Every structure is written in structure tokens, then in C-alpha cells.
Amino acid sequence: MEHFRIENLSFSYPTSEKKSLDKASLKIGKGEYLVLCGKSGSGKTTLLRHLKTVLTPHGKGSGEIYFNGIALQEVDNREQAAKIGYVMQNPDDQIVTDKVWHELAFGLESLGCDQKTMRSRVAEMACYFGIQDWFHRDVAVLSGGQKQLLNLASIMAMQPEVLILDEPTSQLDPIAASDFLNTVRKINTELGTTVIITEHRLEDIFPYADRAVVMDSGKIIADDTPRNIGKLLFEQNNHMFTAMPTPVRVFYGTNGSGDCPLTVREGRAWLNKEFETEPEIKEIPCKIIGDDIENPALSLKELWFRYEKDTPDILRGVSLEVPSGSISAIVGGNGAGKSTTLKAVCGICKPYRGKIKIFGKPVNKFRSGELFGNCISMLPQDPKSLFVKNKVIDELSEMAKDKNRINEIAEMCQITDLMNNHPYDLSGGEQQRVALAKVLLTEPKILLLDEPTKGMDSFFKETFATILNKLKNQGITVLMVSHDVEFCAKYADRVSMFFDGQVLTTDTPQKFFGGNSFYTTAANRMSRHIFKNAVTAENVVELYRKNKGGAR
């Protein structure tokens, strides 16, 4: 018997004419691992929220949902609370209490469990999720990844039959995200819990999912095994194809033969079969960058910084030069000090040693206000922290008086039709664009970006990259710190590695990622045994075509 049966579900929000769900029908079997994908705003969250009565949004709707064969409204809330677990996007706001142990017990407390049951369940969960070490800690000191794991654990403590996850890793860095998704997979395979998940990072889950469902403007447009979905999207020329894992994109990009690979391992095997003899062209031409940069837009020399007197140094001699009119990226592990470097450039943190020069002028020689008035500006990690007004248009007017300029920037960031919305009502990608527009209105010559692609879907990443390229062509220098190696490999001119409080190496993405074997892109891991410096799916396709003459 299936777990959920959704029949002809339609729904529209009270304020909108558009149907958020349009006659969606879906069956979800017991123990299945189902991925729900689609662009932001395609109705994924709305659909998921319908699977739990207390979360169902208000609005006009029709259609039926059955849980274990019973209409969902008939299942009482207590049973739903225990049997249907729901993990949301924001790791922080989901947490209710102030201590880890209390959060783990929260659901059980609500259900009125007795001490003995609670004790054993909490202990069990803490062990399964590796939480023992931070069991007594304050929630406030946890990292984002730990918080989300705690959310998952506290729901699993109620022993649900179904686990629903709504973009659970969008706020996490890639390593924490992949840990989290592995845990979800473990729950599915070891406990047989049905998993329904929406996710932008398909690379990590697509190969393991039993079924993928694609949504577009409230409709379910595809429902098949992941392997077939790749094919279908490619044939339909659907924009969701850009979200597919690298091996899939390479396979269809090259018009390859055989079975479509889903993982890096399968991708390597497939490339081996394609190139039984060594290919002639193994490299794509790329620029060589020298060490000397003439008139760098930004130069950092030997920066040392720590937050408090008796804490360890975060920056330990950071030196970096950024050429003007380029897109430079700094990659590196979590908490390595990447964001702190940007903060030091902006003057939020004051390094106790070292020099920062902006266009050759030491940063402390800038008079107050001069630095941020058309010189330097930073887009923060959380775009929400920039918003102070009730309307997008007011946000923009706060920064500049010139109406034409506002319109120009709004046009470029593609937010002209959002002007009268409340910034908090926008989706993550839209918020990011509004924030970018707001920052751009300070007319910066140097734009600093802190984790700009966090929470963006693959479709919007491309739009975002186009905007960045436009800025670059206008002569603006872009410096971003990011975990997103795929994005940096594709769009940055220079990539620097940040490690141990220092910038260790700087090179072109091809050279940088081509030389790494772990810290690199999926495309490179998949093709490094055949090609020397292919770091994006496009690179692999290009080299493949060059060797095979474009056609088979």
C-alpha cells in the first residue's frame, strides 16, 4: 500500500490569481526515497506543506490527499505529529528551546510521553546522530550544520514513518550539506523511513533516489527514475536540466552512447569506454596569470586579526592582490577566515597588523564615508540583513535618489516587477537580487560578495553569473568568497585557496582545480584521468567534441 496518495490537488494563495498547484497527482510508496525538483516558485514547498494538516497554507484548494489510505484531514493531529516528520529550510528558526537536550525531547514532551520512554528515545537519537558530545550545549553555539542535524534528530525521536524535508541544506556549506544528506540516506536505508525531499543540490542525492518528480508552475511534469528524468529533461530542453548532476549533463551534452552515468564513478567508467585510446587533445587552452599585477584594485598585505584578546588568530598573514575588472574567488573550508577577510576589507574588523590598499591608497587614509560612497560595497551572506523597509522600491530609494539610476539597476537585476512587494515575501533568489541591486546603488568600484550562491537554485545561479559578467564588463572588480566550487570554476577569472588563516595559492580555475584531486569540481573528478584541466561540464564536453570531431 502506498504511504501518500495525492489526487488532483489544486491550490492557489488568497492574494494570487495564479495556481500554485495545478491538478497534481502523486503516489508515494512505503520506504521510498523521492526527490522533488523544480525551479524556485514551482510549487514544491506548497505541495509538501499539504502533506501535513497543521502546515497546510490557507487558500483555495481542491483535491484529496490520503495518508495510509485514510483522508489526511481525518487523521488526528497527534498522530500526524508523530508519524509525519517535517524539516524546514531555516535551521535557526525551527529550533524552539535553548538547550540541545531539550530540543531533542521537545516533540516527545508535546506528545506527553513518560520519562522512561523519553529517556531512551533521546539517548538513542543522540547516539545515532552523533550528538552526545554537544548534548548539554546551548543551541546558540552550534554551527548551521549541527543545528539542522539537531532538527532532524528531534523529529526522528518521534519515530515518524515519513520524513519530509523542504530544502534542508540550502543554508549549509557543502560539507555540512553532504553530511546531512548522507544521514538522511542512512535513515532511509537503515530504518526504512519514507523520505520526500526537495533540494537544489541534486549532485548528492540524485544517484540514490528511487524516484524523481519534476514540478513546473504547479504541475507535475515528470515522474520517473532519476536516470530517465535526465533524459526526459534533456529532450524537452527543460531549464531544470542545468540542475542535473555533472555526469548527466556531460553525457547528454556530448550526445554520448550507452547508459547515462549518475555518479562520478559511473562517469569515469563511461569516459573510459569512450576513450579507449588516449585522446589527442587533453587540455583546453587557458591564460597563464603572472604573479605581478599592475595597479591592483585591492591589495592586502600580511593581515593579522583575532576577534578577542585571548582567542586564536583568525587571519594569520593574509596577502592577496585583486586585479581590477576581474572576478576573483576565494575558496576554502568552513571557519577558515574567508568572511573575516572581507570584513577586514570593509573595516568591520580591524586587523592589528598588516596593510589594506584600495586602488593603491591605504584604507585608513580614506575619510569616513568616502570608502563606501562609490568605492567599495559588500553583499552579505544573508540578504535579509540588508532589508530595512517595507517595500522593495523603498529599499532602493534608501540608497540613491536618482530615479533613472534605480530603474537601470532594477532592470539589470531583473527585479522591476517586484518593486511593490515586501522584501520578506520574496523567494531566496529574488531576495538575493534585491540585495544585490541595493548594494550596486552605492556605485561600488569593488564589489565584495560573501557566499553569494547560498540557497540559489541552479537556474538562478546562471542569471546571477550573467549579472556579474555585466558588472565586470563595466569595469567593476568582483571579489567573492564561496564554498561553491562549481560556481567558482565556471565563472571566476582567478581562484585563491584560503587555508590556515592565509591565502595559499592563486590561479586560474582550470589550473587551480585541475591541480587538485579532492578539493575540486565533480567534472574534474570525473575526467581527470583522461583530460588534464577540464573543470566544468562545459569543459569536458568541449574537449570531447574536439577529440571526436563533434559527431559520432
Added chain:
Amino acid sequence: MKQDAFSKLHPAVNLLFFIGAIAFGVLLQHPVYLLAGVLASGAYYFMLCGRKGMKNILLTIPLFVFITLFNPIVNTRGATVLFTYFDRPYTLEALIYGVVVAATFVLMLLWFGCYGKVLTGDKFTCLFGNLAPSLSLLLVMVFRMIPSLLQKAKQIIGVRSSIGKGITEKSSIKDKLGSGMTVIGVLTSWALEGSITTSDSMRSRGYGTAKRTSFMVYRMTKADWILTAVMLALLGVIIIFAANGGMNAEFLPERNIVPVNRSNIIGFIAYLGYLMIPTVMNIKEAIQWSISESKI
């Protein structure tokens, strides 16, 4: 975080101790008993806070002197007049009573300082979780909210200054006020926004579907029971002696202090013993540890 030996006990035992210590600290105005209270609370506070705590303890001295000297100005009763000023008498009895008031005040400060270190918010709510589940949950949520709001405020201020909207030394007061208001406004809407998610998360985990129970991470162990018994016994002794007038002290209008002698010394020993429980526990633990360490 390292906890001291007494803090590791069940919160109920901690609470019982502080109720006893603070209640008798206020009720007993006998100078000898006050001195014992001040010393015991000072010793324990020093153990909890270390060198930082020493600074706070020393800070109570000026406070002590001030209250002592100030009391006769407000209170003019008393038989022995030391001197008069503006036709008001400054009496010896009032001065002595000032010492008593000051000592009580210092003792309270120190005990409450210890209380804050030992019975942290989570322990307190854990204690009352079963009596008033909703109220204790509310408290827990407030405890969580305050640090997260502070952190967000810091973030917003940083972000504002990185786009040139921050305040500098040169900003006018009007700008500073305006900027502060903006931050508060953002925080409010942020908190409201977050609270929607939080309430979803609560309801999704069955909040309100059944009578709430409360998870106790702390269990009453044998040591907890024994110590509770000891404490109750000591409190009993203290109450008996206090009721018999063995701890009486009057200051106004005339001094009348019952001396500590053979007939009531047991009451004093019980009181001192009670107050020294945490300190003795810590010393005992330290000794035990160093013995077991020397065996390694």
C-alpha cells in the same frame, strides 16, 4: 563548561540550599550569624568565579561602608547619640544597625551571585517544567531569543556599515538615533518572521495535541537524597534554636544581643555547617581528585 561539585547535584537540591541560605541570611540579624553568612557566601562565590569573582567581592566593601554610614542619617532612633548635625542625632545604635543591614545586603548579593551561576535558566525551568509546562516553555524560548537577537543586531550593524550606512564617530546624534531605530525595526520584523517558522515547527511536532510532559535530564541520585536529608536536618536544628530565641538580636532603640554560648552553640554550628556545604563539597572533591591523581 566545567561545573563545581555542588552544581552537579540535582537542581532541586541546589534550590533547597539557596532557599535556606537566603531566607536565614535575611531573617537572622545576629552579627555572628551574619559574619558566618558573609564569609560562607564569599568563599563559595570565590570558588565559582575565581579571580574575576574576587574583584566583585572586593567591590562589595565600598557598598558595605556606604550603607553602614548612611543608615544613621535615615534612621535617628537609638539611645547613644554620637553627635548631632542640623539638629538631627547620629546614633551609635543606628550605626551598628547599619552594619547589620549592610552585611545582610552583601550576603544577599553574594548568595544570589552564586545562585545565578549554579541554577542556570535551563535548570530552573527544568524544575518547574512539570508544574507549569507552558510558562516554563515560554521562559525557555525567551532564554533562546535574547542571545539570538543580540547576534542578529550585531550582524545588521555590520552589514549596514559595509554599505556605508553605518554610524561613525562623526555621525550626528540624530543619525545615530535614526540608525538605532532602523536596527530595532529590522530586528522586530525579523523576530516576527522567525516566530512564524518557530510556531510551525512547534505545531508540526505536536505542540498542543496532548498534555505536555517535561523531560528531566537530571535524576535524583543517592547522593542527592542523602544531602537533602542532611540539609533538612540542619535546617530543623536551626529553626528549633531560632524559635527558642538563641539567635535573637535587637539593635533599636537599644542593643540587646543574645551572646553565643554553650546553650546555643549547636544552633550556630548547624547554621555554619549548612552554609559551608557547597564549599566543603568542592574542597572534598579537590582532595579526592589529587589523591586519585597521585595514585596514577
